Amino acid sequence: MRPRVMRQVELLEKVLAYDPNADEDLLNRAYVFSMKAHGSQKRASGDPYFSHPVEVAGILAGMKLDATAIATGLLHDTLEDTVATPDEIERNFGSHVLRLVDGVTKLSRIELQSDRTRQAENFRKLLLAMSNDIRVLLVKLADRLHNMRTLHFIKDPEKRRRIAKETMEIYAPLADRIGMQELKEELEDLAFAELNFDARASIMARLEQLRSEGGSMVDRIIDRLKRTMAEHGIDAWVSGREKRPYSIWEKMQRKNIAFEQLSDIMAFRIVVKDVPTCYHALGIVHQTWPSVPGRFKDYISTPKQNGYSAVHTTVIGPENKRIEIQIQTQEMHDIAELGVAAHWQYKQNGKGAPEAEARQYRWLRELLEILEQTADPEEFLEHTKLNMFQDQVFCFTPKGDLIALPRDATVVDFAYAVHSDVGDTAVGAKVNGRVVPLRSVLRNGDQVEILRSKVPAPNPTWLNFVKSGRAKSCINRFIRQQQRGQYLELGKAILTKAFREHDATVSERALEPAVKVLKLRNADDVYVAVGEGNVTARQVVHIVFPGQKEEEAERLPITPRPPRHSEQGTSGGIPIRGLIPGMAMHFAGCCHPLPGDRIVGIVTTGKGVTIHTIDCDVLEQFAEQPERWLDLAWDAPAEGEKAHGHVGRVAMILNNETGALSAVTTVIAKHKGNITNLKITNRTPDFFEMFVDIEVRDVKHLSNIIAALRATPAISSVERAKG
Structure with missing residues (x-):
């Protein structure tokens, strides 16, 4: 029908x-x-x-x-x-x-x-x-x-899946960002039914079992909550709701827990007249039933970025059931249901709070800033997805302003959230009054003070640990500007030499024909194109001097490329099972495999076999070429044969204090390690960041050295480096 x-x-x-x-x-x-x-x-x-x-x-x-x-x-x-x-x-x-x-x-x-x-x-x-x-x-x-x-x-299963994926990746996060929780959850659940039908059916079966066992439990709990509020003189509207299948599945996956361990499959909402009554009702709930430690969240004092406000608590409630209770005013409830649509209604009625509206649209302004800073459309899409998908952590500036950041955000993310200029000039930070490295991960409630220099100098290595789309786009923009300047100078030097060969001087006017033919904007773009190697000086000369014979054109100087350090050679005799006899072998410099690591080999024509650890990111490049993979394993050295030394790399953050480097070398030497290379990648007034290559016997040997280094007061952090 x-x-x-x-x-x-x-x-x-x-x-x-x-x-x-x-x-x-x-x-x-x-x-x-x-x-x-x-x-x-x-x-x-x-x-x-x-x-x-x-x-x-x-x-x-x-x-x-x-x-x-x-x-x-x-x-x-x-x-x-x-x-x-x-x-x-x-x-x-x-x-x-x-x-x-x-x-x-x-x-x-x-x-x-x-x-x-x-x-x-x-x-x-x-x-x-x-x-x-x-x-x-x-x-x-x-x-x-x-x-x-x-x-x-829709009959075509591929089309259904594409639409469902698009809904999950773009539209559901957008609905969440504008606070439309009900709409977001329905979109996710409908997409979930298409993308993972079996998983959803399994969750539905568990929910049905829960309903059959509980009977009218929800109604009984609602009735008990109403009576409890009335007994204390609070006029409240109480409702209960069941979490949607996708929300249950996503939480089980994210927290790696079983269905039975979820405490908020059933959630109850208490709606009262004003904010003071919210906290009064919370006190009554906690007086009546024991609260579950670590399950209290106050989104009234620190609302979510999409405008959501409420007090959440979990208690061992009526019938000895673990339940989540959300306490809100009517306006908070409307905004939780309708998000920006409710903000719009309250604004029409003259009730809208300017600060609520500012919070509601701040994320949109941030995405517009990313749009302005990002040249590549695909890069923009990835950065905005980062901003939409991640959970949040709330931190404060020294003046008490609230900054919302993605989960696992670092000090650098905080700096860029305050302002792009603050991020560009950040050289250090204090969190809760204590000096910390810029890569430090922030927690809810941290107060962060950014220490700045006068000259903007974002470090490209920050891209390895920042989490927010805004920070990534700002750092990439600065890198592009720096690279453009370097390419421009290199291109200008190459063209100056090329023009001198023809008794001519390179200038904006002289390059006008090249700008037109190459369809570039100006002479600077020509310099950059030559510097990048996208256009040769020979091509530019032929455009500017069209009658010039090719054999009379200058021979361009070849700028040597820096050597690649993706591989390091090794001597023969290293015991590895699975190698092709007589084939050359190299250890990958990206992951520095050691005896004890699980390893694979990648066959490269003319180079032999490059050995990687099984979790090396570089292996993704060869996912579609299974014919190049070799299944390898370390073999024990023959009896009486001395074990070969292998190089392991560690990334270290060292306090900038007298004797710190000496402490590092002493610890490594005491544990029979040999430093073969040391490279400082970043230096601030308080910290050194460095890579240290250490010759060790195997993974266990390196792990022992890392453990000893972690116990050294001069070292802020140390971990095995891969990449």
């Missing part, structure tokens, strides 16, 4: 129920226009296509949006899927509705295709359209929700 299309009068009644002053004429005209435009078009389900925009409008009405947004929902597919033109939309509904419809039309082309650059470019359009009017995103999310609800009608 096919679902009935919502009638015009039903949609109107739904809107007027929460907005009696809604523009009825606009809604009626949009309904009729969309119905006529889509005509006899059909969906994959066989339903009239017009049922889709009407359902989208119904979802938007459920968010209690204004008539303009709902009219946009009715019209959102007319420009793309019908013969309707922008002029018609503007003539019938005004320029504002046209801008919204046009914005949604552009967003509808975001697809996960093999051409990731196109997807990334469309994602940029999404961001820009959102920044102009957030209702564009709300309409698109409603559109995606209805498409996901009807996804099973």
Whole structure:
């Protein structure tokens, strides 16, 4: 039986129920226009296509949006899927509705295709359209929700999977970012059903078993919570909800725990009149039932970045069940349900708090900054995904300002979250008054003071540990600028020499023909292209002096490339099982394999076998070439044969104090290690960061040395380096 299309009068009644002053004429005209435009078009389900925009409008009405947004929902597919033109939309509904419809039309082309650059470019359009009017995103999310609800009608399994993956990667995180928790969870769960049907079925079976065992337990707990609040004079609305299957699965995977260990499969919400009553209710809950240590979170004093506020606690509650309780005001509850749509309602009613709105849109401003700083569309897409997906940690500036960061964020992430200039000039930091390395991971509640230099100098090695998209994009931008300057100087020197061979002087005017032919912007771009090696000086000379014979053109100096240190040679006789007899062998310098490591060999024509540890990141490059892999293992040396020395590499952060380096060398020597190389990679007034290559017998020998180094007061941190 096919679902009935919502009638015009039903949609109107739904809107007027929460907005009696809604523009009825606009809604009626949009309904009729969309119905006529889509005509006899059909969906994959066989339903009239017009049922889709009407359902989208119904979802938007459920968010209690204004008539303009709902009219946009009715019209959102007319420009793309019908013969309707922008002029018609503007003539019938005004320029504002046209801008919204046009914005949604552009967003509808975001697809996960093999051409990731196109997807990334469309994602940029999404961001820009959102920044102009957030209702564009709300309409698109409603559109995606209805498409996901009807996804099973699409016959092509590859297409269903692509749409589900796109929903999980882009639309669900966006819904989360604007605080629309219910919508986000439904999108995730619908995508989960397509991407991992068996896992979802397993969770559903466990939930069904839980319901059958508990019977009306939820109702009994709600009743008990209501009575407890009433006994203490608190007027409260209490509800209970069951966690969705995907949320359960994701938490089980993230925390590596079993279904039975989850404490918040059932969560109960207590809604009270104001903030003081929230804390009063919390006190009553904790007086009545024992709380579970470490399970209290106060999102009222430190709201989430998407605007969510509440007090969370877990108690051994009624019927001796472990339950999560969330305590909120009515406004907090509305924002938890509808996110930015609720912010918009409160703003319309004159109740919106400027600071709440600032928090709500800060993430959007940060993504716009990343857009400005990132040249590569794919890089932009990855950085924005980083910003959308990660959980948060809250830290404070010395003035008490709150900074929200991704989980496992470092001091450098904090510096860039304050301002890009602060990040670029960071040379050290104090966390809670104690000097720490810049790579230090921050925890909730840390107070961070950034120590700065006068000259911007981000370190490229920071990219190895920063977590936020903003920090990565700022560091990459600085590196690109530095590289461009170096390439420009090199290119200018090469072209100056080449022009001198022809008794000419290189200048902007002289390079105008090359700028035009090579389709570059200016002379600096020509210098950079030559410096990078993308264009040769010979080519530029031939463009500028077209009559020059090739044999008379200058011979370009060849700039030697720095030697690659990806491999180190070894002498024969090292006992490894699985090698091809007579084939040359090298140990990879990226992972420095040692006896005791699990190892594999990669065969390279003309080089022999390069040996890597089984967890080396470089091996990903050969995943599609199984014919090049050799399964190897260390063999014990023959009786009486002396074990060969092998080089292991450690990464170390050393306090910048007298005798620190001496302490390091002493510890290594005492444990029979031999330092073969030492390289300082970063130096600040407080710390040295360095790599130390140590000749050892095997993994156990290196582990003993690392343990001894960790016990040395002069050393802040030490670990085996791979990469």
